[in-house]
Amino acid sequence: MSKNLIATTAIKARQLTEEEIKEIEHEMELYPDRQAVGLEALKIVQKHQGWVSDESLLAISKYLDLPVADLESVATFFNLVYRQPVGKNVILFCNSVSCWIMGCDDMRTHINEKLGVDFGETTEDGTFTFLPVPCLGDCDRAPVMMISDDLHRNLTPEKINQIISDYQTKA
Amino acid sequence: MVTKPLTKNIDMSRPPLGINAYEANDGYQSVKAIAAGLSPENVLQLVKDSGLKGRGGAGFPTGLKWSFVPQGDNASIQKYFVVNADEMEPGTFKDRLLMEGDPHLLLEGMIVGSYTIQASVAYIFLRGEYKASETSLKQAIAEAYDRGYLGKNILDTGFDLDIILHTSAGRYICGEETALLNALEGKRATPRAKPPFPQVSGLWGKPTIVNNVETVCNLPGILTYGVDWYHGLTKGNDHGTKLFGISGRVKTPGCWELPLGITIREVIERYGGGMRDGYELRAFLPGGGSTDFMLPEHLDLPFDYDEVAKVGSRLATGTMILLDDKTCPVGMIGNLMKFFAHESCGFCTPCRDGLPWVDEIFNEFESGNANEKDLQILHDHVDYLGPGRTFCALAPGATAPLGSGLKIFTEDFDRHIKEKRCPYKH
Ligand SMILES: Cc1cc2nc3c(=O)[nH]c(=O)nc-3n(C[C@H](O)[C@H](O)[C@H](O)COP(=O)(O)O)c2cc1C
Ligand code: SF4
Numbered sequence: 001m002s003k004n005l006i007a008t009t010a011i012k013a014r015q016l017t018e019e020e021i022k023e024i025e026h027e028m029e030l031y032p033d034r035q036a037v038g039l040e041a042l043k044i045v046q047k048h049q050g051w052v053s054d055e056s057l058l059a060i061s062k063y064l065d066l067p068v069a070d071l072e073s074v075a076t077f078f079n080l081v082y083r084q085p086v087g088k089n090v091i092l093f094c095n096s097v098s099c100w101i102m103g104c105d106d107m108r109t110h111i112n113e114k115l116g117v118d119f120g121e122t123t124e125d126g127t128f129t130f131l132p133v134p135c136l137g138d139c140d141r142a143p144v145m146m147i148s149d150d151l152h153r154n155l156t157p158e159k160i161n162q163i164i165s166d167y168q169t170k171a
Numbered sequence: 172m173v174t175k176p177l178t179k180n181i182d183m184s185r186p187p188l189g190i191n192a193y194e195a196n197d198g199y200q201s202v203k204a205i206a207a208g209l210s211p212e213n214v215l216q217l218v219k220d221s222g223l224k225g226r227g228g229a230g231f232p233t234g235l236k237w238s239f240v241p242q243g244d245n246a247s248i249q250k251y252f253v254v255n256a257d258e259m260e261p262g263t264f265k266d267r268l269l270m271e272g273d274p275h276l277l278l279e280g281m282i283v284g285s286y287t288i289q290a291s292v293a294y295i296f297l298r299g300e301y302k303a304s305e306t307s308l309k310q311a312i313a314e315a316y317d318r319g320y321l322g323k324n325i326l327d328t329g330f331d332l333d334i335i336l337h338t339s340a341g342r343y344i345c346g347e348e349t350a351l352l353n354a355l356e357g358k359r360a361t362p363r364a365k366p367p368f369p370q371v372s373g374l375w376g377k378p379t380i381v382n383n384v385e386t387v388c389n390l391p392g393i394l395t396y397g398v399d400w401y402h403g404l405t406k407g408n409d410h411g412t413k414l415f416g417i418s419g420r421v422k423t424p425g426c427w428e429l430p431l432g433i434t435i436r437e438v439i440e441r442y443g444g445g446m447r448d449g450y451e452l453r454a455f456l457p458g459g460g461s462t463d464f465m466l467p468e469h470l471d472l473p474f475d476y477d478e479v480a481k482v483g484s485r486l487a488t489g490t491m492i493l494l495d496d497k498t499c500p501v502g503m504i505g506n507l508m509k510f511f512a513h514e515s516c517g518f519c520t521p522c523r524d525g526l527p528w529v530d531e532i533f534n535e536f537e538s539g540n541a542n543e544k545d546l547q548i549l550h551d552h553v554d555y556l557g558p559g560r561t562f563c564a565l566a567p568g569a570t571a572p573l574g575s576g577l578k579i580f581t582e583d584f585d586r587h588i589k590e591k592r593c594p595y596k597h
């Protein structure tokens with residue numbers, strides 16, 4: 001549990017949006033109990049808010065009547081649930097074995113130098129968060145990374161430059 | 172005659188077939204065969220006779236697994252069929268091809284599996300990063316409901332089935348079938364004690380079958396074209412076709428559906444195009460990151476479950492990772508150890524504490540600071556983390572490349588110690 005949450009009860013649950021509630025209610029039909037919906041709710045909130053803040057966590061806990069501690073233990077287990085704010089685009093960078101053989105370490109250094117961030121960090125302008133991820137299932141086109149919903153394959157420094165500037169202009 | 176039942180509809184240069192085109196190419200015939208009178212017992216017998224073994228890693232006979240689900244009046248009415256689509260094994264890229272390339276095949280197989288064990292709800296446990304699979308499956312599920320292959324009283328059989336697509340949120344351990352069940356229930360994805368096995372007490376305590384995507388995609392063909400046809404597909408003792416893949420420094424890396432029992436050499440040379448110019452094959456992992464290294468001397472073996480097991484490795488996912496002569500074997504194993512250390516669920520001590528220690532020692536090798544004692548600690552961990560010492564198969568999986576690598580690459584480990592640097596770095 002994050003320090004804030006333990007140290008103070010001053011943090012208040014925020015209001016879930018109508019959209020979020022609608023989607024959570026939909027999940028209720030697919031699973032036989034609320035605990036299963038808890039994880040779904042975390043993902044729904046993240047989809048809308050970008051990450052899961054303490055206030056959001058409390059809101060879900062209240063709405064589904066689930067213990068905060070249980071929900072937090074789930075939220076911190078799954079690496080695609082973000083308990084800290086992330087940038088506009090999350091770079092999921094594969095550093096598993098096939099990508100390693102095909103030189104992903106050099107690509108990581110390149111991104112690091114280009115954006116000034118390493119794994120776990122967000123660029124100052126909030127455009128990118130750089131995270132490692134296990135094998136993206138595209139090993140025949142290694143090295144590979146995923147930004148938002150898109151896969152980028154056979155990475156080279158030149159390609160990375162291009163991809164990054166494409167996202168920067170989009171932003 | 173159909174020779175590639177898993178990929179006959181797949182052409183990645185276009186979107187997957189919609190339901191009309193899929194049906195036109197013998198699609199949903201297995202469901203029609205069920206509607207024409209095949210009982211669950213009939214289907215179970217066909218799957219047993221087919222000799223289909225699980226394609227998720229362990230190679231367990233599918234029919235036998237299904238037969239453990241309690242049936243009859245005293246059995247639970249609610250049962251679940253779950254597809255393991257969490258593909259995250261390093262170097263594995265086969266299930267994604269099936270889901271993006273031909274989603275209806277997976278749904279058809281799920282109907283067959285669910286009918287056999289009489290499950291009225293089936294989940295697809297899909298890893299969160301597989302966005303294109305999510306899109307193709309959603310579309311296919313909607314079409315299948317529209318056409319009456321899903322929902323209530325499917326084709327007037329009296330059988331009901333709902334398929335629910337669950338997108339997960341990361342962590343390799345979720346692919347372990349009992350951890351997967353916890354994740355589906357919205358809990359931390361730590362594995363469960365067995366017994367009871369999921370077939371008896373699985374999802375929400377109900378009888379549950381968990382099968383890999385590729386396993387399930389084998390089912391429609393078996394019902395549509397028959398067991399004799401299925402046996403005729405193969406070149407060796409194991410039945411059916413298999414998706415084989417190659418990553419590493421070959422000329423044309425990729426994934427292909429080929430007969431089980433084809434020689435490993437043929438896969439690498441004919442399909443993978445052989446090694447790139449200037450590189451030689453040093454060793455390879457035959458089926459993902461949790462398998463033992465094999466050597467060029469094994470190239471003429473038939474690629475199937477038994478033959479690979481005979482030389483101390485596992486066919487597992489069938490997606491090979493090739494190590495060439497210019498890449499450091501110690502570095503490669505170190506990369507795998509970092510992965511396993513990172514993905515340990517933390518539930519049991521040998522794995523939670525042992526793997527990070529192993530990882531740390533590989534860092535020392537990399538930076539030239541390792542000594543003989545470190546090497547001994549690595550050897551010890553092959554034993555400490557081996558089968559039977561930990562709660563689930565993640566840690567033993569890590570010992571496969573570690574233990575075999577320590578044996579094969581003795582000289583490379585020694586050189587790192589003596590030269591106080593990685594000899595592959597210039
Ligand atoms: C750590 C770990 C990860 C696993 N990951 C997967 C996976 O991503 N996909 C999969 O099908 N099986 C995976 N398995 C194997 C499953 O536990 C299970 O054996 C398999 O899904 C059964 O399906 P099958 O009988 O059709 O092969 C994993 C096993 C372990 C120990
Ligand atoms: S072996 Fe590792 S992954 Fe498996 S239960 Fe133990 S700590 Fe978790």
Ligand code: FES
Nearest residue numbers: 094099135136139
């Ligand atoms: S190892 Fe990087 S995509 Fe598989």
